[in-house]
Amino acid sequence: MTLQINTKAEHADAYWLRANTKTKNVKLRLICFPYAGGGARMFLPWQTELGESIEVLAYKLAGRESRLRAALYADWSTLLDELIDAIGMLDQDYGECPYVIFGHSFGARIAFELTRKLEALQKPLPLQLFLSACRAPSEPCILPYMYNLDSSAFYARVAKMGGTPAHILEDKRLMRMLEPILRSDMALSELWPDSERTPVNVKITALSGVHDKIDPPLVMQAWQNYTHNNFELICFEGEHFFLHSHQNQLLRQIENECKQLME
Template structure:
């Protein structure tokens, strides 16, 4: 699964051992494959590491962004469908965790038994209310300050005005989707869930993530991670150790 010819996915690490399974990764709002590129040394050899690329960043920077959940889920699922007929797992952080959960519903229904685990991190459960006031309703200057304060965007990017004018609408659009997201399903996923939170996360910590146990029909665990909201960036070794342990039987 190479980047060329498929605008939706980028393979960051091909599996070097068989039998292989695929881990599809979904970044936070406005995020890029760079977050998961730091995982390549830590991911087990029998796991293919793939990042899903949405419109509004990287090579898709000028493409139209999504403003509703259903078209987004439909299009991503269609794009991934050719790859979902073999064993795989989903990992999503923050906004990406919401998208990974939505896709797990579809994948588990249409490709039974192939989705072996859902990882969600820094992402409130569907029944937890979003903190107010909404970021996506802020003025541009306040929104910039809020995004900078979150810490996920390199400080030097804010000095590149042209790039920020292109990127910030994508961040706002995906934060809007994340903030308006709620429970859209009659039951949880038929997939085991591993949820990761940081006690130092001011956005979504233990209090807003503990409810994930109600959204799976299989096993569930809630794991404390070091770092703040962006521990997927700052502590890749911790996360990949968790992933490798849980996916040790990905092909079992």
């Protein structure tokens, strides 16, 4: 069994995967959070697509990539406390820069909860939230919970969701290694507190797949009730993981909105 420990990082590199270290022309940071079981590396190609004026920073969640030994998250409080520390290191270690946040599915929940926490602590807020493939807090899960299923049923649900490559699903050893990470992320995602939330003072752009059976556009429209700022819902021809199948269209949407913020 792998020993998992908590360590207090002293530099932003411990938490953030940074694709662009040439920050001379950077005008805006795009902070990215992955879906359940996902890693920061999925966002590396985005830097090339978005150019030097937008710096892509992807968060390295506990239990994966270079943070294999970090204890998995047991609750939202632990995750958010870690994120506040990590956000606080950015300007200190990488230089001051305005930022926006993108999160997909579980990552969108992280993005929203982090923004609420930042606002409560009266810290600098993102200029905009891109919340992708994630129901609004007021909307119940359409599908039954999966975090507590037995391994066989759990793997079947993971496969049905469509975000895990076939070669990984077929590798039993690898799936046994990934299972605790997936369960931890799914537990936080599915048991997301549904108490009344105060809207944030940040524009929300909800991004949805037209054919998404997990978080369809209808349950994402309700995000309009969670901002005191502007709101828009953008739909793409795709399913829950349209960020892969329709990556180019998604990045053009993000890029266009970021350019407006930089003008």
